[in-house]
Amino acid sequence: MLQSLFDGILVGSVLALGAIGLTLIMHILRFANFSHAELLSLGAYFALTFDAVFGAVSNVLVQKLPWLSVTWSLACAVLIAMALTGATAAIIDLLVFRRLRRLAGPLTMVFASFGVSLIVRNVIGLVYGLRSTHYNNDIVFAMMISADPLLLVKADQIFIMCLALVIMVALHLVLTRTSIGYTLLAVSENPTLAQVNGINLGATVRLAWMLGGGLAAIAGFCYALNNQLSPVMGRDLVLSLFAAAIVGGIGSIYGAVLGGLIVGLASSLALIIIPAGYKPAIPFLIILATLYVRPNGLFGQSR
């Protein structure tokens, strides 16, 4: 039970990071972007690549951070991965979605996003191979925090939770204190009124993609650190991400955080009751239940 709670919060905080970008883009651009989850994979693999690059460049960087299995080179690589994934998201928008926004309807955009996700997933498979891999092949042992009830925790997992928390607090401060934050809030609530208030919509949309992509990269890295890297990790995560965004209410960043935690906890606690094989169905059930009870999610506004 305690272990399930811990695992749920861990998975939930990773989902929350991924869902923030998804909910922002879905709300601002009014379409369900099924390719968002692939940005998580992309970010995770970018980090893998640059980890190798930095590791080859300097011996100092291959040392591990205290307690963790993460090396300094991997930490630096994550920063690069964030920037690159953000840029990739903005470029995909430029090449695919922006054109379709002008010429086609929302349904076309959704289908296009399926297409984009297939392309990204297969390119990753092509470049990195289909086998799953790890950042670090050392075996990391978990510490036993308590024996009864059982609670096994890895230092990496604490690190992931703290990282997610720090990022969410930082995001909260940016959104509530800075003019960039106001701009994002304004555009995600009402793009037309935002323009009327002098906000450059195109630039803000690009910013939202970069932010969403950057957060997705961190989420992907955290997920891969706790599990493994695999070209299909986006496919495995996409439903949970959507569930998190829908539970929280499309467009609500705080909703996405709460939604992520709810989905993470529900998936993890449900395993106490139901066989593990049914786990992938849980996000589905959460989506259905939310839409049935609160069609706009916990924080969403009707429109």
Place this chain on the structure above:
Amino acid sequence: MSSVARLDVSELTAGYVAGMPIISSIDVTVGVGEIVAVIGPNGAGKSTLLKAIAGLCHIESGAIHVDGTEVTGIRTDKLTRSGIAFVPQIENIFRSMTVEQNLILAGRRCDKQASSHVEKMLSLFPLLKKTYKKRAGELSGGQRQFLALAMALVAEPGLLLLDEPTAGLAPIAGQEVLSILREIANPGVGILLVEQNAKAALGLADRAYVLADGHNQHEGEARAMLSDPVLGEIYLGGRRRGDHAAKPV
């Protein structure tokens, strides 16, 4: 300090979908410091006219000039930053943000020191002081209209486009808003005012246009129109056509 601007709309045909204009060949001018009212029945295209000027509609033909510079179809945010403020009829505040955040965001469009302008707005609309830290979505209808107006004024625009600023206000509050408009116009700010309450609008404005079915129906001195018996029928909705009637957009 306000920069002042003059608006010339000529032969403007515009709508929401290409090939389906809502307003046709509209001519409107607003001189420096002039208050110009646009009145007409529901669905006449008054909001569409303002939205077209603000760059939010599809323009088929015609031209819009501000101080002699053509701004037809200009991107809305650029128009705003050039000193033209538009207050939409509905959804004119950010509900999820606080009053303070709304004002700061709106003030940012001018690069000047926004905070001093925000102070000025709070003294112009003391009501907003009490609700400063509240989320705008929690405000009453009247408070929202004041906030929307304050958001337009905070950047000291040279030209104001107002879509029914007194809608939903109690009569006294409505009067208060209209009298503030006169103060705003005095230093030279032009105001294009769409109003449901034709009597009040004509009482305040210098000139007025009557719009019906997307066409200029009449224009003239506001005072003269107040006492024109034929126009009375239009203000009261005499020209309203079945399918357009009473459909607030």
